[in-house]
Structure formats: structure tokens, C-alpha cells
Amino acid sequence: MSSDAGMLVVLAGPSGAGKTTLARRLVEEVPGFEFSVSTTTRPPRGEERDGTDYFFVSDDRFDELVRLGYFLEWAGVHGRRYGTSRDWVCERLAAGRSVVLDIDVVGARNVRRAIPGAVLVFVAPPSLEVLEGRLRGRGTESGDLLEGRIDAAASEMRWAGAFDYLIVNSDLGAAAARLSAIVDAESARISACGYPRPAGFSPLIRGSHREEWRGRRVLIATGPTREYIDEVRFISNRSSGVMGCELASAFRAAGAAVTLLLGPCRAVPPRAVALERFTDSRDLAGLLGRLARSHDILAMPAAVADFRPSRRVTGKMPRGGGFQLQLEEVEDVSASVSGLCPLLSFSLEFGDRVQAISRARRKMEAKGAFASFVNAGGIEGSGMDADANSGVLLLEGGGAVDIPQGSKRFVAESIVSSLPVPPGRGA
Ligand code: ADP
Numbered sequence: 311m312s313s314d315a316g317m318l319v320v321l322a323g324p325s326g327a328g329k330t331t332l333a334r335r336l337v338e339e340v341p342g343f344e345f346s347v348s349t350t351t352r353p354p355r356g357e358e359r360d361g362t363d364y365f366f367v368s369d370d371r372f373d374e375l376v377r378l379g380y381f382l383e384w385a386g387v388h389g390r391r392y393g394t395s396r397d398w399v400c401e402r403l404a405a406g407r408s409v410v411l412d413i414d415v416v417g418a419r420n421v422r423r424a425i426p427g428a429v430l431v432f433v434a435p436p437s438l439e440v441l442e443g444r445l446r447g448r449g450t451e452s453g454d455l456l457e458g459r460i461d462a463a464a465s466e467m468r469w470a471g472a473f474d475y476l477i478v479n480s481d482l483g484a485a486a487a488r489l490s491a492i493v494d495a496e497s498a499r500i501s502a503c504g505y506p507r508p509a510g511f512s513p514l515i516r517g518s519h520r521e522e523w524r525g526r527r528v529l530i531a532t533g534p535t536r537e538y539i540d541e542v543r544f545i546s547n548r549s550s551g552v553m554g555c556e557l558a559s560a561f562r563a564a565g566a567a568v569t570l571l572l573g574p575c576r577a578v579p580p581r582a583v584a585l586e587r588f589t590d591s592r593d594l595a596g597l598l599g600r601l602a603r604s605h606d607i608l609a610m611p612a613a614v615a616d617f618r619p620s621r622r623v624t625g626k627m628p629r630g631g632g633f634q635l636q637l638e639e640v641e642d643v644s645a646s647v648s649g650l651c652p653l654l655s656f657s658l659e660f661g662d663r664v665q666a667i668s669r670a671r672r673k674m675e676a677k678g679a680f681a682s683f684v685n686a687g688g689i690e691g692s693g694m695d696a697d698a699n700s701g702v703l704l705l706e707g708g709g710a711v712d713i714p715q716g717s718k719r720f721v722a723e724s725i726v727s728s729l730p731v732p733p734g735r736g737a
């Protein structure tokens with residue numbers, strides 16, 4: 311199976327745990343991996359070279375880079391600042407290369423927020439004594455600087471639980487082997503692979519033809535919206551965001567460049583997509599208004615909450631004293647982008663199948679969509695908030711494609727392979 315996007319591996323843990331050593335070995339031993347060289351305000355030490363170990367910059371230059379949005383993440387560590395270049399990492403991932411970062415625990419958690427598919431590995435020393443011995447042996451810090459790094463280790467260890475994997479670096483060979491095993495397992499994740507199409511199965515598995523969508527830009531909005539009542543409570547729905555993330559994978563596998571707009575949900579998007587987050591329907595409308603025009607199609611499995619509170623209360627509304635919730639209807643977000651970009655709409659319909667399909671076709675035409683995927687509500691284990699899906703893809707001119715029940719990944723692949731490929735804005 312081939313990976314259609316690179317992997318982002320983040321190594322974090324206390325100073326002296328062995329992150330740099332493990333990251334360099336990974337680059338040497340696993341083809342396709344590159345080390346991300348960070349930018350720092352700390353001065354070079356010993357043999358360190360600008361551009362190889364770090365980009366060494368002044369405080370003023372670092373401020374400027376922060377202002378320019380240059381960093382994917384940055385953090386203050388041991389009294390200095392360190393940051394990772396956003397463009398360098400994202401360009402490599404989009405090109406199918408893999409990247410390893412050696413950063414602190416705060417930075418690792420921020421990377422997870424920006425790139426949810428990142429693989430977070432915590433590197434721990436076998437004991438504080440061993441850590442101290444290694445830092446003294448490395449000989450790069452002494453006195454207060456050395457003490458500071460040892461003191462920080464205890465608080466850094468508290469964050470191990472926020473990571474995906476733990477490597478206790480006792481024996482270097484064993485630790486490096488474990489890191490390779492993690493990378494191996496991660497590269498076989500279904501979410502990181504093209505859809506398996508063994509030759510004899512091709513009549514049974516529709517699957518998208520690779521590269522058919524190359525040169526096309528696809529915008530996908532997925533997940534629910536949250537319409538806040540106060541600062542902790544909201545109106546939302548059961549959308550998991552998974553259908554849109556699987557569509558993003560399927561369009562990527564078919565060669566498209568994908569921008570994914572992701573609502574508040576835990577679905578993990580594929581790595582090589584440009585990601586933007588929204589919370590409520592106004593955020594989503596704003597993003598669509600900004601981005602729709604520059605894309606060749608907009609796919610909208612997003613489940614916008616249809617109603618919002620007429621007023622948002624500041625703070626947390628106290629119990630007692632009674633409370634009445636006044637709702638107003640939310641504008642039709644996909645109608646607001648009508649004409650900016652061809653639309654693939656999604657519609658969840660309950661009741662009789664024939665009526666549901668004709669209702670969905672009317673909605674599709676009213677929205678000016680060129681295609682619409684209709685799935686039936688009320689099927690146990692299928693559709694919203696479930697692993698499986700099935701439905702009918704309605705096409706302009708009266709055509710329809712039945713997509714039988716399968717994983718959401720299968721349904722996404724089937725949708726992508728059944729859609730007419732648009733000419734592309736540049737064509
Ligand atoms: P970090 O990047 O986490 O600060 P380093 O990779 O610089 O840590 O490792 C700290 C020191 O410990 C280095 O001198 C390195 O050669 C050494 N080291 C790393 N892993 C091991 C290990 N498993 N056994 C012995 N020494 C190690």
C-alpha cells in the first residue's frame with residue numbers, strides 16, 4: 311500500500327532524553343524522512359552550524375517571524391525561544407515526504423492542534439540520574455543552565471500522557487528500533503494509505519482512479535457547528551466529521567489539492583491537506599466566502615446547526631430562576647456560496663426512499679448543486695456519527711449512482727470516482 315502523504319513525527323521530552331540522537335538516526339535509517347531545522351534565539355554551541363542544527367537569529371528577527379506567521383508552532387524553552395517553519399513542514403508533507411521534529415512538549419501539543427494527524431512520541435530517560443549523567447556527558451551546558459534543564463525535566467514528564475507513544479531511551483539501539491516500528495505501523499494506518507485495490511478485486515471495489523483529479527483544487531467543509539448559548543453550552547448535532555475527512559483522503563489519493571474546513575470534532579484529517587478550523591456557522595460562512603472562488607469544487611458534508619440562540623450569554627449562566635431559550639434560524643451557508651464554485655451537497659433524509667430522493671433532488675436544484683449525496687437517516691450504525699455509510703449520488707441531468715453500505719472510506723472513494731472531473735480553473 312502506498313502512503314499518499316508524508317508522515318509528521320514529533321519527538322519531545324526532557325533535554326538530554328535522546329531526541330536529537332533518535333531523530334538523526336531516523337533520517338539516516340528510514341528513506342523519505344527529513345529533519346526539520348528549527349529557528350532559535352539561543353547562541354550556537356560547540357560544533358553547531360547555522361542552517362544544519364538551527365537557524366540562529368536575534369530576538370528582533372524572531373519577533374518579526376512570529377508577526378509574519380512564519381511558525382507552525384513556537385515556544386519559550388529554558389529561557390530562549392524556538393520555532394518550527396510552517397511552510398517547510400507543510401510543503402514536504404504535501405510532496406509525500408516525511409518529517410521529524412525534535413521540539414519541546416508545549417510545541418508538540420501545538421503541532422497536534424495545527425496538524426491533527428501528527429504522530430506524537432514522548433522520549434523519556436530511564437531515570438533522572440541517567441538524564442543528568444547524559445547531559446553532563448554531552449558537555450554543552452554547565453552550572454545554572456544545566457541545573458535548569460534537570461529541574462525542567464520533572465514538569466516535562468507530566469505531559470507524557472498527551473502523546474501517542476512512549477519510548478524509554480535506555481539502550482539506544484532498542485530505542486531506535488522501537489521508533490522505526492512506530493513509523494512502520496503508522497505508515498500502514500488505513501488513514502495514511504491509498505485504498506487497497508488488489509487486482510482480482512477491482513470489479514468489486516470501485517475506488518477512484520489515481521491522479522484523475524490532479525491539478526484540481528477541492529474545498530471540503532465537514533463536522534458540526536456549535537452555536538453557543540453561553541461560554542460553555544451550545545447547540546450542535548451528532549456529525550463526527552469523518553465523512554469529510556475520508557473524502558479529503560479520497561480526493562488526495564485521486565491527485566487533487568485539498569483544503570479541509572473542520573468543525574469542532576475529533577475526526578483526524580489526512581496529513582497533506584491545508585486545514586482551517588471553524589466553530590459556528592458564521593465562521594464557516596466567512597471561510598467559504600474567502601476560499602470558494604479559488605477552488606474547483608466545494609463538497610459540503612458539514613452539518614451546520616440549523617438554529618442558534620438569539621443571544622449569547624457572557625460567562626456561565628447560573629442554575630435556578632428559570633430560563634427560556636429563544637432560537638433563530640441560521641442562514642443557509644451553502645446557498646451563500648452559490649455561483650462561487652460548483653457544489654457537491656450532502657443531504658440526510660428520513661422516511662420513504664423514493665420520496666427522500668425526490669426531496670433531495672429538489673434541494674440540490676434549489677442550491678444550484680451539480681451533485682448531491684443522499685443518505686437515509688434512521689439506519690442503525692450508518693450515516694451520521696457512525697463508522698459506515700451508504701446512499702445515492704444524484705448527478706445533474708437526472709443520473710444517479712447507488713453506493714452500497716461500506717466503510718465511510720469506501721463510500722468516499724465511490725463518490726470521488728463517480729463524479730465528473732471539472733475542467734479546472736486554469737484550464
Ligand atoms: P536531547 O536531544 O533530547 O536533548 P541528545 O540526543 O542530545 O538529547 O542526547 C543527550 C546525550 O545523551 C548525547 O550526548 C547523546 O549522545 C547521549 N545519548 C542519547 N541516547 C543515549 C542512550 N540510549 N545511551 C547513552 N547515551 C545516549
Ligand code: 5GP
Pocket residue numbers: 322323324325329348349352383384385387388392393394412413414416417418
Ligand atoms: P537545545 O537548546 O538543547 O537544542 O533544545 C532545547 C529544547 O528546545 C529541546 O527540548 C528541544 O526539543 C526544544 N526545541 C528545539 N527546537 C524547537 C522548536 O522549533 N520548537 C519548540 N517548541 N521547541 C524546540
